[in-house]
Amino acid sequence: MMEVRGMIDRILWPTDFSENSRAALPLVKSMADKYNSRIYLLHVEETLSNTHKLLGMLGKKEVDKLEKTLMKAGETELIKVGDEDLINCNLYRKEVRVGDIAEEILKVADENDIGLIIMSTHGHGPIQNLAFGSVTEKVIKNSKTPVLAVPADIEPQTE
Incomplete structure (x- = not known):
């Protein structure tokens, strides 16, 4: 049987910078500390160029420019989180x-x-009131990697 420490040497924390996604952060830090794991901090911007309505309103050049702006903002926010x-x-x-x-x-x-x-069950998508976030659900259903889904309303434990 493989030792847990070797299995959890890399932890992925996807975030959309919402308070809901930050609910997973204390657990990410705790697990990383316990297992001396490297944390992979990931932010994904939804592809805008596939949104035909937006393409029709702005045009491809403007949508591409907007995507680049959003990526730059995401990079800045990741630096801040780090x-x-x-x-x-x-x-x-x-x-x-x-x-x-x-x-x-x-x-x-x-x-x-x-x-x-390790990810929150809800980000700040358009429909937050569903029982389970659609991104989290899709990741859990399709992942070869274990996924720990943290409820967005979890209260951090203090010792």
Whole structure:
């Protein structure tokens, strides 16, 4: 039987920077500390160029420009999260991607041999009141990597 420490040497924390997605952060930090894991911090911007309505209103050039702006904003926010929230974590990596959110999470997990994905059950998508976030559900159903889904309304435990 494989030792847990070896299995969880890389943790993926996908975030959309919402308070809901931040609910997973204390657990990410705790698990990374316990297993001396590297944290992969990921933000995915939804592909806008596939949104035909938006393409019709703005045109491809403007949509591409908007995607680049959103990516730059995502990179800036990831730096902020790393500097403020992961300051005591010795190993972390940041990445911003554009595409289908769940598919990109799964790709990053596969490409980086991630041992555990920790994510909130709800981000700030258009329909937050469903029992389970659609991105989280898609990741759980299609992942080869174990996924730990953290309820967005979880209260952090203090010792």
